[in-house]
Amino acid sequence: MNYSLVKLFGWGVIMNKENLNLLVDTYTTAMNEVNRRINVIMNEKVHQELTSDQFGTLRFLQMKQPCTSSDIAHEFSIGKSAVTAQINRLVERNLINRTRDEQDRRIIYLTLTEDGKKLINAGTKKLYDVLGDILSEFKDEEISCFIESLEKLARIIPRK
Template sequence: MNDKAKQWIDRYVDVYLLVTRRINAQIREHLGEDLTHDQFQVVRLINSIDHCTSSHLAETLAVGKSSITAIVNRLVDAGIIDRTRDEADRRLVYLSLTEYGNSIFESAQEQVREIISPYLQHFEEKDIEMFIVDVREAGAVDV
């Protein structure tokens, strides 16, 4: 790897860490009353996946099943998500948003979009799209 590539990587990591800390702090500040950052990630995934399970959440978020269970329990207790057993295989438990959970999610999602959109305004659409495609193809995240 040449020196220029090393410099780009170092600059990228520096900017990534700075922006991620800022965005996460803003998200925590705005979501604090309704959802934690981790809870928002879980609710966001549940919203986007039919027949979502705790195992799928743990795998997607790369955390232990016990961590997911604790988050799911809090979200169930708060009335944000429901658990439903599969009719054919009672061992399978699906997670879904309640009506209240959906309204919390929609509000939180809008707040997150408002926080992140100013950062994206500095880039052209093709650059944003190319970055997202490159990250997806690298297998780093499922976007």
């Protein structure tokens, strides 16, 4: 039980500015902690020979291929030049192919090579194992409620 939260909500305390600030602190601390721990375990057990960013890009491609550099830039909220650099490294390692669109020759489609597919399929399997084990510790209602809130949070955060 988290006593700062009990203090905030458990006795029907009205939400004022100060309590809201405490809530923000509790939220950021917990979220940072989760992200750090997940990052460590992903690096050790899931990514293997990939960085987090590379794993993210290959996962995106696995689900959305064929797609473009601009799609990736938009998905991860980074500039197109950052994507070019990353894709270059993945092409050099023969994990991704570039294919020019014959109709609109400005567009370059990105697809996974056979090596790329193998690597990301293996990584995804490990992801299911590792995160599946963790999420299994929650009760079904607990985890669905948590993910609902997470999705609501994502929707609420203002774009731009």
